[in-house]
Amino acid sequence: MxxxxxxxxxxxxxxxxxxxxxxxxxxxxxxxxxxxxxxxxxxxxxxxxxxxxxxxxxxxxxxxxxxxxxxxxxxxxxxxxxxxxxxxxxxxxxxxxxxxxxxxxxxGKTVCLVHEGRFSISAFKKETLAQDEFFSELRIKSIEHLGQVRSAYLEPSGEVSVYFYRDEDVKYGLPLLPDLYHTKSKKIFKDGLHACAFCGNVEELPAGTAVCPVCKREEWVAAIKTLRLS
Structure with a gap:
């Protein structure tokens, strides 16, 4: 014992x-x-x-x-x-x-995930950050669409740093709010500005179907333009 x-x-x-x-x-x-x-x-x-x-x-x-x-x-x-x-x-x-x-x-190093209101696809593929998780990070910062974002960076700490357009420079972008984003479809129902649901590229498109010239995907969402709430 x-x-x-x-x-x-x-x-x-x-x-x-x-x-x-x-x-x-x-x-x-x-x-x-x-x-x-x-x-x-x-x-x-x-x-x-x-x-x-x-x-x-x-x-x-x-x-x-x-x-x-x-x-x-x-x-x-x-x-x-x-x-x-x-x-x-x-x-x-x-x-x-x-x-x-x-x-x-x-x-690690700082990675640019959004540039000029559009996803940096090549950088995104190298990271473990999912699109939904990234959308959530941006919504927490009161961002409604990518047209408000000049650039966003994933820092070595895992935090997301965001730099915004000035109000007069905000442009149409991919909506990040779930009720708008989930209306994405391969069919475009009416003419107008639409954002690629995958990369955020915005194009003036007629009703019908279209392929994104940037990422070659086919799902689109009606682009929106609103100023960021301070």
């Missing part, structure tokens, strides 16, 4: 001190694995925190939590994990400040 405060078990769990070298290697491997895994999941998965910051939180939380709850986890190996993570943190922080390529690799 084990007793509390058995110091050999409490500190090292009866492991040899040379095991600490393995702890350093294990910590480094898991640190790199977490960094890669979270980087692959995309910006939105770690919104408001950088991928690197999230890795630090997970790694330190795990290192702190295990010796708190499990008697077979020694304090000294946990402290070695802490030290290893802090050293890796300082090293990666230093390297990102010295090397632009490494900084982009770790933190």
């Amino acid at each position: 084990k007793e509390i405060f058995e110091w050999e078990r409490f500190l090292m769990n009866e492991l040899p001190f040379k095991f600490l070298a393995e702890v350093v290697v294990r910590s480094t491997i898991m640190f790199v694995f977490l960094l890669i895994a979270l980087r692959v999941t995309g910006k939105r998965g770690v919104r408001q925190l950088s991928v690197f910051e999230t890795v630090i939180i997970i790694a330190l939380g795990s290192a702190a939590g295990d010796p708190m709850f499990y008697e077979d986890v020694g304090i000294i190996p946990a402290l070695v994990v802490f030290t290893t993570i802090i050293v890796l943190y300082r090293f990666v922080t230093w390297l990102t400040g010295k090397n632009a390529w490494f900084e982009k690799l770790i933190e």
